[in-house]
Amino acid sequence: MQTFCGLTTDGMLDYLAMVYKLGRNNGRVTTSALAERMHVSAAAASSMLKRLEDSGFVDRSTEGIKLTEQGRLAALQLIRRHRLLEVFLTQVMGYTWDQVDDEAHRLQHAVSANFEERMDMLCNYPTHCPHGDPIPRKDGTMPDEPIVPVLELDRHQAGILRRVDSSDARVLRYLGQLKLMPGRRLRLVDVAPFNGPVTLEVVEDDEATTCTQILGRELADKLFVFALNEFGGVHSHEHSH
The missing domain is CATH 2.30.30.90 (Ferrous iron transport protein A (FeoA))
Structure with missing residues (x-):
């Protein structure tokens, strides 16, 4: 999948997106928390984090894991695509809000950037997914909401x-x-x-x-x-x- 930061594997992108979600308030993420959410062993998560660190996507310290700017941009692009897919699946395909997460996860690494743009246009440039999560902007920024x-x-x-x-x-x-x-x-x-x-x-x-x-x-x-x-x-x- 093409990202803002070049080519990377689907698995790496999934990890980056989860690190972003777990640390959304600028906090650092623990390996154990990440492993639990990714449904893998701590050893498997640590191995992937080493690859991400070597590639410049995450920063690891004794305080935990944090995305670099490159990692943040890659994570937000995947999150944007996932949430646009959720909107497309509900508005166009007739899925209910409880069905779209798994389906979007299966599709998010398969669709092209052109398909993503068409979804955005067809759904009238949505700002939120069906669950109310904000959709990141194209420039890699996330709307800040007073909720x-x-x-x-x-x-x-x-x-x-x-x-x-x-x-x-x-x-x-x-x-x-x-x-x-x-x-x-x-x-x-x-x-x-x-x-x-x-x-x-x-x-x-x-x-x-x-x-x-x-x-x-x-x-x-x-x-x-x-x-x-x-x-x-x-x-x-x-x-x-």
Whole structure:
């Protein structure tokens, strides 16, 4: 696959994309965390990281792994292609949001740059994938969005669900049944103590009625929102994701 940085293998690109996702807040990534997400042994991950370091894509230190600028650009190009494929699969091919991650992963190394451009145009230049993740720009930059975890809302504060941090098809199907998909307005009603359940008030499709949904803390942690103030505007938070 052709990248901003020249030719590299599909496996190397997959590792670079995962390092980017794990360290998205400019943090360093551990080999063990990377191995777990890539479903390989720590030894296999370490071997690949050595290749990436020798090729100038990552920097390794006792503090962990971090992408170089070359590695960051390569990772973002693959992430852009993957997320454009997800949009194409939902908008054009009729896939549901819980089906597209695996399919896009199978296709992302096969499509050409020309095909990628056609997808972008055909889908009217989308800015987000079906799960609400931003699509990197062509120049290798990632839009910065003022979103916060739903659990950081104040009690009874409203927000617009922007991103679901999961590619697990079972999780996405369940959240879809609860109508908790990007673009949905909601309000944080209550968070029970001692890691108890989270109660959300979710606006229905008719925009006039609401329903109450109760989620476990682990599931609620996957939801990120634009926080709204009492007048419906975006609430200012220092935290961004």
